[in-house]
Amino acid sequence: xxxxxxxxxxxxxxxxxxxxxxxxxxxxxxxxxxxxxxxxxxxxxxxxxxxxxxxxxxxxxxxxxxxxxxxxxxxxxxxxxxxxxxxxxxxxxxxxxxxxxxxxxxxxxxxxxxxxxxxxxxxxxxxxxxxxxxxxxxxxxxxxxxxxxxxxxxxxxxxxxxxxxxxxxxxxxxxxxxxxxxxxxxxxxxxxxxxxxxxxxxxxxxxxxxxxxxxxxxxxxxxxxxxxxxxxxxxxxxxxxxxxxxxxxxxxxxxxxx
Amino acid sequence: xxxxxxxxxxxxxxxxxxxxxxxxxxxxxxxxxxxxxxxxxxxxxxxxxxxxxxxxxxxxxxxxxxxxxxxxxxxxxxxxxxxxxxxxxxxxxxxxxxxxxxxxxxxxxxxxxxxxxxxxxxxxxxxxxxxxxxxxxxxxxxxxxxxxxxxxxxxxxxxxxxxxxxxxxxxxxxxxxxxxxxxxxxxxxxxxxxxxxxxxxxxxxxxxxxxxxxxxxxxxxxxxxxxxxxxxxxxxxxxxxxxxxxxxxxxxxxxxxxxxxxxxxxxxxxxxxxxxxxxxxxxxxxxxxxxxxxxxxxxxxxxxxxxxxxxxxxxxxxxxxxxxxxxxxxxxxxxxxxxxxxxxxxxxxxxxxxxxxxxxxxxxxxxxxxxxxxxxxxxxxxxxxxxxxxxxxxxxxxxxxxxxxxx
Numbered sequence: 207x208x209x210x211x212x213x214x215x216x217x218x219x220x221x222x223x224x225x226x227x228x229x230x231x232x233x234x235x236x237x238x239x240x241x242x243x244x245x246x247x248x249x250x251x252x253x254x255x256x257x258x259x260x261x262x263x264x265x266x267x268x269x270x271x272x273x274x275x276x277x278x279x280x281x282x283x284x285x286x287x288x289x290x291x292x293x294x295x296x297x298x299x300x301x302x303x304x305x306x307x308x309x310x311x312x313x314x315x316x317x318x319x320x321x322x323x324x325x326x327x328x329x330x331x332x333x334x335x336x337x338x339x340x341x342x343x344x345x346x347x348x349x350x351x352x353x354x355x356x357x358x359x360x361x362x363x364x365x366x367x368x369x370x371x372x373x374x375x376x377x378x379x380x381x382x383x384x385x386x387x388x389x390x391x392x393x394x395x396x397x398x399x400x401x402x403x404x405x406x407x408x409x410x411x412x413x414x415x416x417x418x419x420x421x422x423x424x425x426x427x428x429x430x431x432x433x434x435x436x437x438x439x440x441x442x443x444x445x446x447x448x449x450x451x452x453x454x455x456x457x458x459x460x461x462x463x464x
Numbered sequence: 465x466x467x468x469x470x471x472x473x474x475x476x477x478x479x480x481x482x483x484x485x486x487x488x489x490x491x492x493x494x495x496x497x498x499x500x501x502x503x504x505x506x507x508x509x510x511x512x513x514x515x516x517x518x519x520x521x522x523x524x525x526x527x528x529x530x531x532x533x534x535x536x537x538x539x540x541x542x543x544x545x546x547x548x549x550x551x552x553x554x555x556x557x558x559x560x561x562x563x564x565x566x567x568x569x570x571x572x573x574x575x576x577x578x579x580x581x582x583x584x585x586x587x588x589x590x591x592x593x594x595x596x597x598x599x600x601x602x603x604x605x606x607x608x609x610x611x612x613x614x615x616x617x618x619x620x621x622x623x624x625x626x627x628x629x630x631x632x633x634x635x636x637x638x639x640x641x642x643x644x645x646x647x648x649x650x651x652x653x654x655x656x657x658x659x660x661x662x663x664x665x666x667x668x669x670x671x672x673x674x675x676x677x678x679x680x681x682x683x684x685x686x687x688x689x690x691x692x693x694x695x696x697x698x699x700x701x702x703x704x705x706x707x708x709x710x711x712x713x714x715x716x717x718x719x720x721x722x723x724x725x726x727x728x729x730x731x732x733x734x735x736x737x738x739x740x741x742x743x744x745x746x747x748x749x750x751x752x753x754x755x756x757x758x759x760x761x762x763x764x765x766x767x768x769x770x771x772x773x774x775x776x777x778x779x780x781x782x783x784x785x786x787x788x789x790x791x792x793x794x795x796x797x798x799x800x801x802x803x804x805x806x807x808x809x810x811x812x813x814x815x816x817x818x819x820x821x822x823x824x825x826x827x828x829x830x831x832x833x834x835x836x837x838x839x840x841x842x843x844x845x846x847x848x849x850x851x852x853x854x855x856x857x858x859x860x861x862x863x864x865x866x867x868x869x870x871x
Contacts, residue, residue: 254491262490305490417491424498439494442501445536445571 222389229392232399233337237330239406241323246413248316248359253422255313260436262306264443269299271450278457318361325366326358333373336398339391346373504534511543515552524553541568542576549579549588558589569600577604578612585615585624594625605636613640614648621651621660630661641672649676650684657687657697666697677708685712686720693723693732702733713744721748722756729759738763 215223273295280292318326335351338344350369357365413419428435511526524547530540545564548557562583568576581600584593598619604612613636619625620633634655640648653672656665670691676684689708692701706727712720725744728737742763748756 257491257494261494265490265493302490417495421491421495421498424495435498438501439498442497442536449536 216385218385218389222385222392225389225392225396229396229399232396232403233331233334236334236336236399236403236406237327239403240330240334241327243406243410243413244326244355244358245318245323246410246419248318250413250416250419250422251310251313251359252316253425254310254418256315257418257421257436258306258308258311261439261443262302262311264440264447266299266302266306268443268447268450269295269302271447271454273299275450275454275457278454278461282461316359316361318358322358322361322363322366325363325370326354329354329358329366329370332370336402337395500533501537504530504537504540506530507533508537508540508543511540515543520547520553522553523547536567536571538568538571538573538576541565541571542573542579545576545579558583560589562589569603572603572607574604574607574609574612577601577607578609578615581612581615585619594619596625598625605639608639608643610640610643610645610648613637613643614645614651617648617651630655632661634661641675644675644679646676646679646681646684649673649679650681650687653684653687666691668697670697677711680711680715682712682715682717682720685709685715686717686723689720689723693727702727704733706733713747716747716751718748718751718753718756721745721751722753722759725756725759729763 273292276288276292276295280288330351333347333350333354335344335347338347350373354366354369357369414423425435507526507530511523511530514520514523514526524544527540527543527547530537531544534540541564545561545568546552547554548561548564550556562580565576565580565583569580577600581597581604583589584597584600586592590596598616601612601616601619605616617633617636617640620629620636622628626632634652637648637652637655641652649672653669653676654660655662656672657669658664662668670688673684673688673691677688685708689705689712690696691698692705692708694700698704706724709720709724709727713724721744725741725748727733728741728744730736734740742760745756745760745763749760
């Protein structure tokens with residue numbers, strides 16, 4: 207490793223030293239950005255879970271009542287138009303039900319402790335795939351990074367520690383030799399990290415402008431003002447459910463005598 | 465494997481459903497509903513501002529726009545009801561008003577519950593139904609809405625829609641009175657005065673009547689005057705009696721005009737002045753006040769000296785007191801209705817009869833249930849002028865044209 211002070215650095219060695227410095231700075235930035243992105247993803251997923259459990263399920267219920275009403279009308283009416291309207295309403299109700307009761311709805315609240323954040327930062331720093339020395343190393347890192355992301359999302363500190371240990375002990379973590387090979391590797395790493403940073407930025411921007419994140423931001427702003435937006439949304443849909451239910455009951459009682 | 469694919473493989477997807485259309489559309493739907501509700505809220509605020517500026521047609525249009533966006537907005541429903549009741553910006557339509565109020569009332573809005581209660585009490589836009597009035601008043605009253613507490617108290621006093629229960633009435637009056645509702649303060653005073661639902665206590669009657677009187681409530685001003693006149697619950701003070709009678713009389717309160725006439729006729733608390741006495745009697749008589757009519761008749765028949773006029777009317781007060789003005793009231797109210805003058809006169813000439821015929825009882829008894837009805841009628845005519853609504857719209861919150869024009 208050419209890290210010791212050398213009296214006469216070759217131009218190649220000087221270039222390598224400069225690039226190593228550049229790489230080190232980028233690695234720090236990458237770690238920060240990956241952590242922020244992971245936090246944003248987890249936060250949004252947690253909010254989505256809460257939203258689906260509190261409000262989404264009510265939309266599903268509302269759609270179910272509307273589908274029931276449409277089916278009642280179709281039954282009474284018998285026209286193709288009414289039948290297809292009923293089928294469409296039922297389809298919407300099923301889609302809403304699947305969305306409101308799907309995996310996303312089970313996302314738990316996310317509130318990582320400072321220790322967990324620190325640990326995850328450590329993991330990112332050590333095993334980020336863009337710091338890989340070669341393709342074999344990169345493959346291992348990719349797998350571990352995905353696991354680490356999930357562990358972080360779960361708040362599973364033990365899993366993060368195991369991942370870190372596993373990587374440190376893996377033969378891929380040993381670096382190759384030779385200034386030329388090192389320089390090529392460092393340049394490739396820099397290139398990857400720059401690309402990854404752009405990608406992170408794009409993903410964060412896309413995530414932040416998603417409907418669920420905008421809703422989350424909205425709720426957050428109103429919470430500061432002392433207003434519970436989710437509760438208001440819940441109330442609104444509940445009221446609409448009541449209206450739909452009584453409308454359904456009205457119509458079905460009108461139809462029964464026939 | 466290209467760099468792009470590698471990167472894609474690396475990006476973990478903690479929320480797989482985030483990209484699914486279903487969950488996304490539920491979030492989009494929530495946000496769209498929020499936007500629509502906020503826009504409806506802006507129309508409400510804009511409408512309130514315009515209403516405050518008495519631009520009723522524009523206000524009504526704002527409320528309509530709002531309700532199209534959010535048909536379940538309770539405040540908008542309330543205000544549409546108010547506009548239809550008052551014929552503001554739209555032809556008056558009590559049936560429509562009651563329909564809108566019911567929607568808002570069923571959502572638990574106290575003002576709408578109160579207004580729907582009033583609609584049932586007066587049969588405006590719905591079949592008159594005191595039991596329903598009591599139901600809706602109670603819902604609003606239990607939420608602490610003073611008007612409804614007062615209204616419910618009146619139903620208990622009159623046994624309308626509920627079994628007559630003075631204790632309940634007094635309890636509801638007290639709740640409203642403590643919130644500063646003048647009608648309730650007056651009626652709570654009446655409950656003390658007559659010992660209805662409460663131990664009789666003239667001093668406390670004076671306390672509550674004074675609270676209402678000081679807020680300009682004419683009935684209470686008259687009744688407090690009566691207490692000063694007769695010295696019940698307060699130190700007798702004819703000058704104070706004249707003072708309170710005058711306040712109410714100048715507002716057109718017939719009993720107070722009559723009572724002020726009495727003070728002038730006999731020079732109590734004011735310099736004796738037959739012309740002034742006759743002038744006040746006339747004002748009262750024009751409103752059908754039987755006592756004042758009788759007093760005028762007597763004054764006309766006895767162009768005698770002051771001392772003589774004092775003596776004459778009371779020799780046989782009863783025959784004078786048979787007007788038909790109060791014929792639609794029940795018998796007790798009828799007798800109570802025209803007794804004040806005779807009693808007042810009696811007070812003047814036969815002080816020993818005062819206890820038998822307390823001035824206060826009659827004048828208050830007449831106003832007690834009947835007045836409350838008048839008070840309700842006033843309320844129903846001007847719902848928008850309820851205390852809460854009188855507050856000017858907070859202009860900071862009002863969107864003005866700018867925010868509304870964005871679509």
